[in-house]
Amino acid sequence: MRKNKNKIPVNTMDNTFRLGISIDKNSIKKSDFKTSNQEEEATQAHRDEGYTFHILEQGEVTIEIDFQTYCISSPAVVYLHPDQVHKMLDIDDIIVCTMSISNANLNEGYLKILEDLSPTAPLSLSREDSLTISSIFLLCLKFYRQKESKMYFPLLKDSCNTLIGFLLSQFLIIKKLEDNFSRFDKVAKTFRKLLEKNYCTLKRPGEYAALLHISTSYLNECVKESTGYSVSYLIQDRIILEAKRLLYHTDKSVKEIAFELGYSDYPYFTRLFSKVTGISAITFRRKNHD
The missing domain is CATH 2.60.120.280 (Regulatory protein AraC)
Incomplete structure (x- = not known):
């Protein structure tokens, strides 16, 4: 129990x-x-x-x-x-x-x-x-x-x-030294730092591009070249990781978790979770607690 x-x-x-x-x-x-x-x-x-x-x-x-x-x-x-x-x-x-x-x-x-x-x-x-x-x-x-x-x-x-x-x-x-980073790598690295601090409040690529004083298309180009993923994917991936942590390790309701992660639109959050993970938030919780 x-x-x-x-x-x-x-x-x-x-x-x-x-x-x-x-x-x-x-x-x-x-x-x-x-x-x-x-x-x-x-x-x-x-x-x-x-x-x-x-x-x-x-x-x-x-x-x-x-x-x-x-x-x-x-x-x-x-x-x-x-x-x-x-x-x-x-x-x-x-x-x-x-x-x-x-x-x-x-x-x-x-x-x-x-x-x-x-x-x-x-x-x-x-x-x-x-x-x-x-x-x-x-x-x-x-x-x-x-x-x-x-x-x-x-x-x-x-x-x-x-x-x-x-x-x-x-x-x-075993890590790539920063001195050898390309311009793409440096932009992607700065983006990841901003994402870690702001994923609960900033959900759109354009918001991060504005903080970096570059265009959204250039941010996407840099991140895709450096990581293989789009900016939108990484934003969603970080949000879903935190959602999984809270679903598995706490008893907060899905609605409470959605609000904590910056989603006032609860149905949108549940659709996003299902889209990214392939299962609903409730199913994820039940599956991992069986």
Whole structure:
């Protein structure tokens, strides 16, 4: 039986998160979940309050991130943006290092890269890189536990940013560097940033083109060339992703969700959902909760 909930749960980590940083290292076995309640709590879908990295040092885990399932073997790292909804589906005796950090404590350049990376798939690591990451993480964890030190927070913050910098260097190896972006890529990238901030209020390609001070046709050309999709498709895709999150992870009515996503015309929203997904919003909810 699902618990009634009107919003997606947010993992606020522990009390130290009032400083904007939380760090932990855990060994987790499937046998640790002795009751159904323990298993339900461990596998509950949620968002994290900060920018979060899960560094898998040992074992295997299956996770779901925004309806995409990933089977991950160590060594690997999972990066999660605060907007992303995720849950653990299965584990096989894992050792995982976790760090969550607020945007206020992130190096400004790193924050920009993290926003650009999202969403990104989990990253497999070489043994050499895994050892380097483990060493830096242990330093972060050491500073995290030395709360009585006069230099506690500066040391913690700087060491965490060092770890993030190294992790980002690994993610960027498989990403196209911005210096090599074409004009089309740069326009498409800026559009995606605007879309992430405005998808609830701006629904038309022309509104985004106006913000970019370019024509709608040129915006479509750039986005199509860079991503393979039209501007309208990406707008609808982002809206439907949020609708799916709310349908699956909350008990809000379809009408409430439509309103939250900026649609006062409820029938139009239901038609849009059916057109994009091939099923109605109600069917999606029932199908995924069976």
